[in-house]
Amino acid sequence: MKTIGLIGGMSWESSAEYYRLLNELVRERLGGLHSARCVLHSVDFAEIEEFQRAGEWERAGDVLAAAAKGLEAAGADLVLICTNTMHKVADQVAAAVSVPLLHLGDATAGAVRARGIRRVGLLGTAFTMEQDFYRDRLRSHGLEVITPAADDRALVHRVIYEELCLGVVRDESRAAYQEVIARLVAEGAEGVILGCTEIELLIRQEHSPVPVFPTTRLHAEAAVTAALAD
Structure with a gap:
């Protein structure tokens, strides 16, 4: 099983849903006590939301790109941005890592x-x-x-x-x-x-x-x- 890297916290309410769903889906497909191999980097959403309101998308992308690099260093084999809106900087995040970014x-x-x-x-x-x-x-x-x-x-x-x-x-x-x-x-x-x-x-x-x-x-x-x- 590959390790899934999650860029979350935007908001953590939905990131919790991601974690639940990943583990339930792995259990459904593999059975028994299986659960998902995953690594989560949860950002401070208040910081990201300020960048959104100010239109400072590149600065927000820098935060998410750094998170993606950390996930790759922690062993992630693929990366997810756990929010639709921040896929605005998906290319910036994808360029920061050598593992695939799975686009929502x-x-x-x-x-x-x-x-x-x-x-x-x-x-x-x-x-x-x-x-x-x-x-x-x-x-x-x-x-x-x-x-x-x-x-x-x-x-x-x-x-x-x-x-x-x-x-x-x-x-x-x-x-x-x-x-x-x-x-x-x-x-x-x-x-x-x-x-x-x-x-x-x-x-x-x-x-x-x-x-x-x-x-x-x-x-x-x-x-x-x-x-x-x-």
Whole structure:
């Protein structure tokens, strides 16, 4: 089994989900007392969030690149950035190490295409929904990406940073997200990508009339497949 390196802490709420999922998936595939070989570098999210707000992405990338180097030095055979938004600096992180960086967007797009879906709604932070780095990665796999209207994007972003990243899960916010999803479906979305790793704390398949694609789980599944490959 290869060792999975995790750049986490953005937020730690979703990083805990990564750790749980990796170990559950390895146990499911290997049985018995098997668990995942993994190394976690958990950053201080407050520092990263300040860089995000200031648009200082290269400085944020430096922090994550240093974390990736440390994971490789600790024996990681592949690296995951445990957040959709910070895939904005994925190339910078990948260039810092000699082991593969498993891109979350690729894992997600593969799952969407496997369901025969081409037109997909995207929920995430404002950075993920409004900037090109993530949407273009999905489009490179032949997907058409729909994002919510401006007011809905602001709501989705606010709930992520002011509630989910703090471990707060509210029924009212779930209902609001369901309304956003309904509007995406009305625009022709055949499925919805939960393009922020914290959204899975709030939205599950039963909350959507179309397939949802939980990026944390999909990333973890791809990592376990890579770790167990010959």
